[in-house]
Amino acid sequence: MSEPALAKPPFICPITHTLIVIIDQLAAIYNNVITTDTSPAQLELAAPHPNITYRCTTTVVAMDELQTKVGSQSTFDLVAVAQAMQWFDRLAFYDRAKWLLKKPGGVLAAWCYTTPEVVATIDAVFHIFYTVDSQPYWDSARGACGRKYETAEFPFEPVDGHKDTWPVPFNAEKEMDLEGFFTYLRSWSAYQTAKEKGVELLTGDVVDRFTAAWSGDGVTRKTKVFPVYLRIGKNSGDNPIYQSKQYSGGRPNYPEELFHFIASNTPSHELAWDAGTGTGQAACSLAKFYKNVIATDISPKQLEFAAKLPNITYQCTSPGMSMDELQEKIGSESTFDLVTVAQAIQWFHLPTFYQQVKWLLKKPNGVIAAWCYTTPEVNPTVDSLFQRFYNIDAGPYWKSGPSVESPREVVDQKYTTIDFPFEPVDGLEHSGPFRFDIEKVMDLEGYFTYLRSWSSYETAKEKGVELLSDSVVEEFMRAWNEDGKMQKTVIFPVYLRMGKVC
Numbered sequence: 001m002s003e004p005a006l007a008k009p010p011f012i013c014p015i016t017h018t019l020i021v022i023i024d025q026l027a028a029i030y031n032n033v034i035t036t037d038t039s040p041a042q043l044e045l046a047a048p049h050p051n052i053t054y055r056c057t058t059t060v061v062a063m064d065e066l067q068t069k070v071g072s073q074s075t076f077d078l079v080a081v082a083q084a085m086q087w088f089d090r091l092a093f094y095d096r097a098k099w100l101l102k103k104p105g106g107v108l109a110a111w112c113y114t115t116p117e118v119v120a121t122i123d124a125v126f127h128i129f130y131t132v133d134s135q136p137y138w139d140s141a142r143g144a145c146g147r148k149y150e151t152a153e154f155p156f157e158p159v160d161g162h163k164d165t166w167p168v169p170f171n172a173e174k175e176m177d178l179e180g181f182f183t184y185l186r187s188w189s190a191y192q193t194a195k196e197k198g199v200e201l202l203t204g205d206v207v208d209r210f211t212a213a214w215s216g217d218g219v220t221r222k223t224k225v226f227p228v229y230l231r232i233g234k235n236s237g238d239n240p241i242y243q244s245k246q247y248s249g250g251r252p253n254y255p256e257e258l259f260h261f262i263a264s265n266t267p268s269h270e271l272a273w274d275a276g277t278g279t280g281q282a283a284c285s286l287a288k289f290y291k292n293v294i295a296t297d298i299s300p301k302q303l304e305f306a307a308k309l310p311n312i313t314y315q316c317t318s319p320g321m322s323m324d325e326l327q328e329k330i331g332s333e334s335t336f337d338l339v340t341v342a343q344a345i346q347w348f349h350l351p352t353f354y355q356q357v358k359w360l361l362k363k364p365n366g367v368i369a370a371w372c373y374t375t376p377e378v379n380p381t382v383d384s385l386f387q388r389f390y391n392i393d394a395g396p397y398w399k400s401g402p403s404v405e406s407p408r409e410v411v412d413q414k415y416t417t418i419d420f421p422f423e424p425v426d427g428l429e430h431s432g433p434f435r436f437d438i439e440k441v442m443d444l445e446g447y448f449t450y451l452r453s454w455s456s457y458e459t460a461k462e463k464g465v466e467l468l469s470d471s472v473v474e475e476f477m478r479a480w481n482e483d484g485k486m487q488k489t490v491i492f493p494v495y496l497r498m499g500k501v502c
Helices: 020-027 040-044 063-069 090-100 120-133 140-146 178-186 189-196 204-215 242-250 256-264 281-286 300-304 323-329 350-360 380-393 407-412 444-452 455-462 470-483
Strands: 010-014 032-037 052-056 078-082 107-113 168-176 222-234 271-275 292-297 312-316 338-342 367-373 434-442 488-500
Touching: 032 040, 040 052, 063 090, 120 204, 168 178, 178 204, 256 281, 256 367, 256 434, 256 488, 271 281, 281 292, 281 312, 281 338, 300 312, 323 350, 367 407, 380 470, 434 444, 444 470
Parallel strands: 010 032, 010 078, 032 052, 078 107, 271 292, 271 338, 292 312, 338 367
Antiparallel strands: 107 222, 168 222, 367 488, 434 488
16 A cells, blocks of 8 residues: 655554554654553553653543643644544544644544454364353444444545545464463453453363364464554545534535526526535535525534635524524525525424525525435345334434424425425426435445434434444444445435425
8 A cells, every 4th residue: 555645743643552562663654753542551561762752641632631742733644543443432533633633634544453363273262252252241342343444434535545545454463372372362351351240251161272273283383363454544624523524425415417407497597595505515516507606504513614616605694594684694685596405494494484585586486496315225125224224223313393294204205295385487387396316326434424424313422322333333234245345326316396486
C-alpha cells in the first residue's frame, strides 16, 4: 500500500494497550510521538525513548485536557489506535482526532488483529477455547475485532492512492513456544474477567489438549500468524461534528430526473426556496436550474456541511418562523417560482408552512414540490432483515411529529395521506405522488452509515441503546455476503407531490 506523507511533526497514539512495542517503531519515523493511555500500570511498562512523551489521561478526555496533555489544533500528522478503537466512544474520539489533525491531509490509522493461526491441530483446540470456553467472558466490544473493523463507522476520506477506507489486511508473525502461547492467552481481557469471577480458563484438561496439539509435530517453537486489519483515512478539513457529517454521507442523492421533471413544470426559473435543506443536497441540484436558491434549515450543524455554491444562500431559521423572519431571511410576497421540501415536510406544522408557501409563491402558477424516499431495496434476504430492523428494533425510537400520523408513517404511506391543498400543475392530471428511483451503489459499511443517519438511531443512542448490536450486525453481514458481492445497487423509491397556487 502507498504510504501517507510523513512530514515528521507530532504524532499521537491514544492507547498503547498491548502493543507498546509499536510506538518504538513509529518513533523511528516521526520526530515527536505523544502516547496516551488511561492505565498508569500500562504506561509504567513502556520503555523510555527520547522522542516519545507518555501521558496518562482520563477515560473521557475533555477539550481542556486534550490541549494540556496532547496538543494544539491542526498540528498532528497522524493519530493511531492499535487494537483499542472498539473500546472508545467513537463519536467523541473522532471529534478530537479531527480537531488535532492537520486540515486537510492529517491521517487516522486504526488497526486490530484477529485470532492467531499456528497449525491446523492447534487452531482447532484454540477455536474451541476462544468460541466456547472464553466466550462468556468477552466484552461485546470484542466483536468489532472479529469483524475486522468492517462495520465500524469511519468518517474519513481515502488517503491518496486508495479508493476507499475498507480494511487493508496485513500479517504479523511471532515465533513462540507453548509457554509464550499461554502467556498470550492469559493477556486476554476475557481471561482476566473469568479470573475475577473465580474461573480458571486454562484448566488442566485445556492445558493438556494444547500441549498434545503443540507437541504433535515435535517442533518446540512455532511461528504464530496474527491477521491484522487496518482502517486508514485522511482528515478532509470538515468541521468535526460527526452526526451532521454522517447524515450527509449516509443519505442517497436524489436523481437528476426528479429535478428535470420539477423544472419542466415550473413556468419561470428565477428564484427557489428549499425548506428543510439539511446539508443542501436538493439545493445543489436546484441551483443547476434556478438562477437563485434560498436554502433554510433550523440546524446550524447541518448547514455547516452544505456545499457552497455562488447562487445558493443558506439561512438558519427558528423552528416556529414568524412572517417577519420569513421576509427578512427568505424573501418577499409573490416572488418565488418554486418551493421544495425534500424528505422533511412530515416534520412541519403544515397549516403554518402552507400559509408561508402561498404568500411567497408567484400567483398564479408558483409551484410547490415535496418528496420523500421510502425504505431501500437490496435483495429479498437483506430486505427481509431490514424490515424487522426498521419496524421492530428501531420502531420504538422513531420520533413523533405535529400530525396524528407519525412522521415515519407519513413517509411509509408515500405522502398519499398528507394534506396537500394545491392544484395540479398545467398538463398533469393530479398532484401525485409521482414515483422516481434513486440508485446508489453501496458496500455494507455505506449501508450501515445510512442506518446510523436515522433519527431513530440517534434517539436510541441518546437512551443508551445500540440498535446495531453485535448480533444484528452479524445477521446483516451474513445476508449481505450471501451472494459474494461486496457492493450492491440499492434502490430508494422516491415519491413526489407537486402542485401550484392559483
